[in-house]
Amino acid sequence: MLFTLINSLTLGMAVFLVAAGLTLIFGIMRILNFAHGAFFMLGAYLTSTMVQDMPGSVWILIGTALVAGVIVGLFGLAVQHFVLSKLDGIDEHFMLIATYAVMLMTVGGIKSVWGLEFHSVDPPPGLDLGVDIFGTFVPSFSLFIICAGGVVFLILDYVIHRSWAGKLAVAIARDNWTTNLMGVNGPLGTKIVVAASFALAGLAGGLLLPNQTLSPALGDTFLLMAFITIVIGGLGNIRGAFVAALIIAVIDGLNTYFLPSFPGVIIYVGMVACLLLWPNGILGESRL
């Protein structure tokens, strides 16, 4: 039972790491970014190239993940500059499809650089074994992911809701025009938040890399789960995304426990139920 719970919590936090960036870009630009999964994958591939088969230590893994995040963030700036900023104020369906096109191009780029074969990377020494909690064997890498999810949530929540920069970002998201009038560089702020969103995707890719099978289809799985997370939690709401990730963890745990022959099915049922009960998400839609 505890083992199932830890496993589900790992999944929940992994999904939160991906969903965090997704909800951020929705908060600032009202864009549901289909390309997020592809950039998540790009982060994972970049990290795998840097660490080869196995990262030397936990810190090397975190360091390379950060570097991958920065690189993906730069890609995000380019996407924002050439695509997203051109689409301001048009039908939201075009936005969806534009990000879908960016996703196709990114996946294509990954395929042509890294090829189609599967890669896998082992967890770094120190995280490759397990620990014993109340007589249950728990892989220490799962604990690492759970901690990483928690830390990323706390940092994001602090930056958005407590810091000056976060308040500026919220102001831009709520009313770009008035904020510009107050002497804040709105377009620059938007760019920074978009870059941060992409960087989070890259970081998540790097952190979740060990124990994943790296293939060009990796992005889709996580993308859909992240979509579900932010829809359940309330679009653009970082706290909502965290709560929803926990809910997903519980639902997935129940699924594995009671319906092991249909893994991953109940999440969708839960998502549909949540959406019909709370059409704007559990914590409501928010502009950051």
Add this chain to the structure above:
Amino acid sequence: MSSSVAERHSGREQALTLSQINRVLFVAAAVIIAAMPYLTNSGLLYLVGTTLILAVYSVGWNFLFSWAGLASFGSGGLFCIGAYVSAVALRAGWEQYFLLVIVVATLAGAAVAFLVGFVALRRTSGIFLAILTLSLAELLRHTLMHTRWLGSEDGLPNITRPTVSFIFFELNLKSGPAYYWFICAFAVVMLGICWWLSHGPLGRRLQAVRYDIERASFVGIDVHRNRLLAFVISGAVAACAGAVYAPWAQIVTPELSGMIRSTQPILFTLLGGLHSFWGPVVGAFAFMGIDYATRTLIGIQEIITGGILLGVILVFRGGIVGSWNALLARIFPGRGEQ
């Protein structure tokens, strides 16, 4: 596409109007498609047949999008339902009732679309509807992947192409070309029905709702009911296309319900031309051409496809049909519809 009023005004004086140019192109394309079995090998024939089915499927999706203004990202699920119904029935040996099987599959798709639409359309729209439908299709895919009697992840192979018996004669669809012509007939019938629906009272009502939902309901249009009707029709067309697809591919897998299949009509419609009836058809064949030309370039294929899509969204928002009509209007100014 062709507005008869404009024809009446300019068609009598001018030797060649724009709609006539398009009509000539249309007939030529139809003749080439019908003559395909004599022109190509079986590999390419399979590709063209699949494209025809997907074109019908996309026209059904576009009916929902361009007419009712609702974007479903889960139409692949309904396509998949139709394909599985047809696959199960044909494997059970009901091949002489193939036409009935198609009707049953269509009704199954319509029923599922009704259930989904009845609950979802009142509560959600826009992005939420997109995610909801995407998730439902994914739910179906995961369920199929773990359902033993439907073949789990491997799907159902060895679907026999049927021999359909009517009262007086028998129609043997076992060979490739024979089934291909059956697909052509199917496409003509379905496109005809969709054309009739799009340009009839229902299509008008839906467009009124799309332009201004409040005014439409003010003049007495039941918004929810009409949208639901469009949703059901779109689902029925998708399931019908799926039912015809199963014996053509001779295998069905849970991947039919995947995101790729669901986003296909979106890409076709966008490339071909939004708010145009023939847009998805043109787009489907254009995509087939691009795919076929770049089939050996792994990775580059996606980059090209994505690049073209971006180009369409950023520069040519009217797609191929829109750009073509604009081009014609430019070359022959004052000769046709504006």
